[in-house]
Amino acid sequence: MATSEQEAHSAYDELETRIKRIANIGNATGILYWDQQTKMPEEGTPARAKQLSALQSITHELLTEERTGELLDELESEELDDEQSAVVREIRRQYDRAIDVPSDLVTEITETSSEAQPAWQEAKAEDEFETFEPYLDRLRELQIERAEHIDPDKDPYEVMFEDGEPYLQLSTVERIFDELRDGLVPLIEDIQENGADIADDAFSGTYDTDTQEEVARAALDTLDYDWSRGRLDTAPHPFMSGTQFDARVTTRYNENDPIGSLTATIHEFGHASYQLGLRDDEYGTPLGDSRSSGIHESQSRFWENHVGRTRAFWELFLPTFKEHFPQAEGVTVDEAYEAVNQVFTDNTIRVEADELTYHMHIILRSEIEQEFVGGELDVEEIPTRWNELMDDYLGVVPETDSEGCLQDIHWTSRFGGFQNYTVGSVFAAQLWATIEEEIDEPMERIREGDFAPIREWLTENIHEQGCLYTTDELIEEATGEPLTADYFLEYVEEKYSDIYDLD
Structure with missing residues (x-):
């Protein structure tokens, strides 16, 4: 028996x-x-x-x-x-x-x-x-x-939010949004009114898209992307798709914006790095699956912003960029660093936004979603409402719906997911603060192209954990405290005050 x-x-x-x-x-x-x-x-x-x-x-x-x-x-x-x-x-x-x-x-x-x-x-x-x-x-x-x-x-919208973020309360995210509004709006206004002139045109000109693809591949090589378990393609809206055995990256190219394709590629690499770091032996079970949309976004935002937009990374990668694009030969590291971190106060496109105004784009979308799902906004009213909020939050109005409410593909598949981009950014800053305490001189390792210690720390503390912990438990296990906007706000205040020479 x-x-x-x-x-x-x-x-x-x-x-x-x-x-x-x-x-x-x-x-x-x-x-x-x-x-x-x-x-x-x-x-x-x-x-x-x-x-x-x-x-x-x-x-x-x-x-x-x-x-x-x-x-x-x-x-x-x-x-x-x-x-x-x-x-x-x-x-x-x-x-x-x-x-x-x-x-x-x-x-x-x-x-x-x-x-x-x-x-x-x-x-x-x-x-x-x-x-x-x-x-x-x-x-x-x-x-x-x-x-x-x-x-x-x-509330149906809360149920939809829980599809991608099952264990982090929507009320927690809304509180973080309030803190970001209070911290980011004055900083953006200070940059607009008092910021020093920076090298925002360092990469102006035309950059052919075939060579941009070579640069994207070179960046993935630099970051140690595992080509035996992935590939690079183009898509109307960049995304990553796959498992720990096959994590595919996509990007898109604009001949007038070589940095946009590069940062999008690094962003999607962060997603792929998460997938590839999941446990092989638990493929097909929750222990071999990613925790949530917000945690996934923390990995992409980490690599895009805390690695790809640093001065250290451009000290490493700028020579490679110049090999492919001789027209950038005169660009210095400081100019490249300033160019990739400029604050676009007149930008209407979310995926081209900087680290500060990006979250105004997210808050705008989240508010429109909630109004639409809640029946306060009819579908034909979305373009007008979109433009109103763009004007209120960013002081710019899209000239077309293609640059406005049609720019994202997300509504073809789900509602209640945009918040996780901001959750990811906030948690990425919290992770970086922890890594600075636990890894010896992580910025110097980026400068030298030695990404293994950072990747291994993320793999051990995030990727390999799969769904062992709930979202809030994982955040606390990895960093020692609950999710907080404090680290992100401290990080951007210090970074952009330095770049724009604010008092």
Whole structure:
């Protein structure tokens, strides 16, 4: 007769086998999404929408099968070790959020999302928001319906936020937003009114895109990107897709902005570094998966800002840049550093924003999302509302919707995710402060191109932890304290006061 311990072990193995199958289907879905954004023929959308919806439906059905619930119930009364308990906790959360959502709703959301992506691309290319309107409005209806199935007693927008950030309270993020408004707005105004002139035109001119790709690849080489487990492609909106065995980076090029493609590449490298740092032996389980959207963004913002925008990095990389672009031969390290850190008070594009105004872009999007999902804003009113908030927060109004409310692809797939870019920036600064205490002269290591100690610290303290901890637990385990905006505000105050020679 089997003992209770043997039965628990058998149940855990069965649950793990089940969740690995689900994860593999999800990862196959990710490859189809990557292909849709990078390689798929223009007319491939009808078939791709059906393919993605079929895979999502299978995933939903497997997750919500009666046997999954039975295994979870059985295991929650057993004594498990910390890792097993974490796996059961994460699968229980997925199960509970899926069990009351009808399969046909999952299918419709996936198909509508897939169809919305080419509609967004067309609307952006033609500067016609009306092309995207019906898809966006329908996605709102579907996502609200889904949220109400998950938790009818909770604000639908909060349910949507929890999709990407399950254990960090929306109220915590909103408090951090308030602190950032209080700290960043006066700093931005001080730069506008009293900041010294800097070398903001150091990289002006035309830079051909083929050579920009060579520079992007050189940057990835410098950062020790593992090409045996990744690749670089272009996409309308840069993203990373993959697993610990295959983490693919995308970027985009603008012949008048070589720095934009470079920082986007480094940003996506940060995402890839996280994926590649996950445990190989736990592939397919929550222990081999990333913790959350906000933690993921902390890795991309860390590499983009705390590495790629430092003077030390440009001491290292500027000679390589000049090898590819002789027209930059006269640019000094200080000029390059100032150019990549200039504050764009007249910029309308989020992904081209600096570290300060970037968060005004995020706050704007989050407010519009909440108004739209909450029914306070109709879909056709979004362009006008967008321009109003751009004027209020940044003092600039986009000339077109393509440069305004159509610039991001995110609304084709979800709502409630923009906050995590700011969560990531805040946590990245908190991580850097900890690394400065625990690694000997990390800035000097960047200057020398020795990224291994920094990457290994992040891998040990963030990547390899997978979903062992909840988000708030992971932040405290890694840095010794809860998430706080203090380090970010101290970091930008010191950095930009120095760059702009503020009193």
